[in-house]
Amino acid sequence: MTDRTRPLATRGDSFGTPAAARVPLGDSQSAASQPETLGASTALVQVQGLSVSYGAIAALRGVSLTAAAGEAVAILGANGAGKTTLLRALSGQLAAKSGTVTLEGQPILGLRPAKIVQAGIAHVPEGRQIFGRLSVRDNLRLGAFLPSKGKLLAEDEERIYSLFPRLSERAEQIAGTMSGGEQQMLAIGRALLSRPKVLLLDEPSMGLAPIIVDQIFETLTRISREDQLTLVIVEQNARAALDLAERGYLLESGEITAEGNSATLSDSAIRAAYLGSTDPP
């Protein structure tokens, strides 16, 4: 399933995939006519009935969701709702109790994390988890796909530096000495170097100033549009995530309790997911 010729990006001055070619779920004009859940035929990623437990603690119970190619999907929920567990299960870091996960129709649940990266799913973990004592460049190279040494790797690195010019300026800097925003850019850049089809992002806004969050989310939007990259973004910052995403799912105590187009996902449903409000969604 691994496509070793898969480009990281459309390169050159004009970026390839027009925005209009993107799955238009975020278009409020068409929102009413869009299905709330994608059918299996259009889903790049399909999760069905996923359950994960930590011993006796059921962290995810029968979670089902889909994401199309080039779509950005937000997973929202309060502390402890199961968001991180979901991403860790999708990237193979946690074993599932039951359920299925497919990428382009191929089952991936139970594969080792490295195989899942090769299949096309990259994970930007909560807290970034960069190598603090290594330089920016070395951190990036650790995430690289390393096709056959040389040209492709260099081109991919250049693409990351063009997306995040700050990383280019700081290529030789020790990563642990960079700001939180710069470290988040590095974590995203490193994940992109595995040439994913799907990028899982765990709380990318955490601890960052709003202006930095805006910059990073704008870049994520650009990458998703230009490369048809699917984003699955876990966030406590619901508004920022829904600005970025076309659709959202609300996770409460390990279960999906609401889903919908970002424009139509109701504020009361979001409030309920975060605060346990008794307002009807």
Ligand code: ATP
């Ligand atoms: P946060 O926003 O605080 O990161 P979250 O929505 O990502 O929360 P998870 O970290 O996925 O939630 O946790 C879901 C549930 O699983 C919580 O009840 C949590 O206490 C529990 N949990 C998470 N990790 C473990 C673990 N290693 N051992 C036992 N229970 C765990």
